[in-house]
Amino acid sequence: MTHSEKKTTVVVLGAGYAGLVAAKRLARQSRAAVRLVNAEPDFVERIRLHQAAAGQSLAELPLADLLGDSGVDLVVGTVTEIDLAARLVRVGADRVLRYDILVYALGSVSEADAVPGLAEHAVTLSDRADAARLAERTARCRTITVCGGGPTGVEVATELAESHPGLSVRMITKGRVGGWLSARASRYLDRQLDRFGIEVIGDAEVVRVERGAVVLADGTRVGSDVTVWCGGFTVPVLAREAGLAVNERGRVVVDETLRSVSHPEVYAVGDAVAVAGPWGAELSYGCRSGGFTGPYAADTIAARLAGRAPKPFRFRYVHQCISLGRRRGLVQFVRGADESPLWMFLRGRIATWYKEIVSSSAIWLFRHPGPYLSRRRS
Ligand SMILES: Cc1cc2nc3c(=O)[nH]c(=O)nc-3n(C[C@H](O)[C@H](O)[C@H](O)COP(=O)(O)OP(=O)(O)OC[C@H]3O[C@@H](n4cnc5c(N)ncnc54)[C@H](O)[C@@H]3O)c2cc1C
Incomplete structure (x- = not known):
């Protein structure tokens, strides 16, 4: 553990599929002070919102419980501004957080102005x-x-x-x-x-x-x-407004270690990032990419804090899971090279079961976010 690592403050914005695991995993493997900012006190399983819309109750998942004794400091509030020059984040009307490293994980929202009305x-x-x-x-x-x-x-x-x-x-x-x-x-x-x-x-x-x-x-x-x-997703405007390099969709443009190309102290993960797939195109919106970019960013930050060179980000989709009500589903397996569909797919109850395992694995990942490294060694 280096002297500089002890002093580092990492602020993670957004406790969704990408941000929550990034914060918890980083706290487990570095001495950095990790703060996680989220608009709500609970983790929201966005991939089950259609179930809630159909009248089903979803599990209550307070972030404080999911964070447990990880050491992550939870700040509940809405991020209203990022000051990249001063390395400050404004939360709500009057709270200001200082950071050395920022992880931008504010996710996506449904398009709200795609057509008039x-x-x-x-x-x-x-x-x-x-x-x-x-x-x-x-x-x-x-x-x-x-x-x-x-x-x-x-x-x-x-x-x-x-x-x-x-x-x-x-x-x-x-x-x-x-x-x-x-x-x-x-x-x-x-x-x-x-x-x-x-x-x-x-x-x-x-x-x-x-x-x-x-x-x-x-x-x-x-x-x-x-x-x-349900015409499509878009991303919050905060990154663009702050002056981070973003693409035409507003997603943060990063290098092969998910670090902003304009501000190297900022990492971006989940739906908010314009990370390229192995075929070059941007990864589509999905909790799957969050479940991989989040842990990757944590490992990369921990590696850099410890003076090690990180490995470049690599990711390939293998499937797309779609629920068709509670009793049927469809799992389309895809080519890792370009996300195009393979002939192989699952259907019916087995697909429901498969999707349920995949969906629940996100919560499992939050409870078991990855290796204990430095804390145990130190
Ligand atoms: C109905 C539905 C079904 C879906 N099904 C699937 C599926 O089957 N498979 C799949 O891969 N994907 C699915 N998705 C997409 C998936 O939910 C998203 O891709 C995923 O949630 C993105 O993860 P994330 O961590 O990037 O962002 P999010 O999960 O959106 O998390 C972002 C977090 O940031 C917080 N936040 C945002 N703005 C602020 C702010 N200004 N201040 C403080 N906090 C803020 C939010 O409250 C949230 O907690 C579905 C989406 C919907 C709506």
């Missing part, structure tokens, strides 16, 4: 408040329209259809629902949507959301009591 007349699904709002509206409506045929749209539509059999559920999407899947998996998905009675309007672009309707590019007006926007 979205913010006023549609529900998004970014946090627990959104899920509660959707659950409340769904309970007293007859038709629901899910805009977006990606994995989140599929999970939301099928979960709501299963939990509310009397509800008329419709999906509207550009291209086709599940267009990224292998041909066999895609046919399986079509059959399941049909079983749930979900109406699919494909090759259609929603250009406006109105009270009680969505409007398509060809002028068609489709009636809808409740409209859910």
Whole structure:
């Protein structure tokens, strides 16, 4: 343990899939003072928000419990500003935290302004408040329209259809629902949507959301009591506003050790980072990348504090897990080289079981974030 390491303060912003494990793992293997800032006192299982929207209760996961005796100092509050020159973070109206190293892990949110009327007349699904709002509206409506045929749209539509059999559920999407899947998996998905009675309007672009309707590019007006926007994710503007180098989507641009290319004392992980996959393209949004970038950043910071050279970040996706209600699912295995679908996929209950193990493993990782190194040796 070096003298400088004892004095280092690392502030981690965001206690999601990436930030929580990064903070805990770093505290376990270095002498750095680690502070974790999060808007809420609980860990939110975002990958289960569609279940909450369908009226299911999710496990209570207080961050204080998950952090246990790790030594991480939890600060509950909303980060409002990052001052990169002074190395300060403002939390709420009056709290200021100093850092030597910053880990930016503020995740993503659903797009809220992709089309006119979205913010006023549609529900998004970014946090627990959104899920509660959707659950409340769904309970007293007859038709629901899910805009977006990606994995989140599929999970939301099928979960709501299963939990509310009397509800008329419709999906509207550009291209086709599940267009990224292998041909066999895609046919399986079509059959399941049909079983749930979900109406699919494909090759259609929603250009406006109105009270009680969505409007398509060809002028068609489709009636809808409740409209859910699952058209895509975007990232918080804090990084851009602070002056960190970001790409056109606002994700932080990093080197091969997840260190900001503009401010080397800043690391970025999870959905907030524009890390490239082995094929060169950006990793898609997903808790999977958070579960790998978070621990990697912790190890890299610990290595650098101890005077060791870190290894470059390497990551390959192997699968994509999609729930289709509580009794069925679909696991599409993908090529690590480019994330394209392999012929192999799982379906039905075995896929549900597989996805449940993957989803629960995130919580397991928080409780067992990785090696005890320096603390034990020191
Ligand atoms: C319905 C739904 C289903 C999904 N299903 C899957 C799935 O099956 N598989 C998959 O891989 N991905 C899935 N995702 C995506 C997945 O949830 C995200 O990719 C993942 O949560 C990103 O992890 P993260 O750690 O980067 O950010 P997050 O988990 O979003 O964590 C960010 C944290 O930062 C906090 N925060 C944000 N701004 C501030 C601020 N200004 N101040 C303080 N704190 C702040 C937030 O409160 C949050 O705790 C799903 C998403 C949704 C909405």
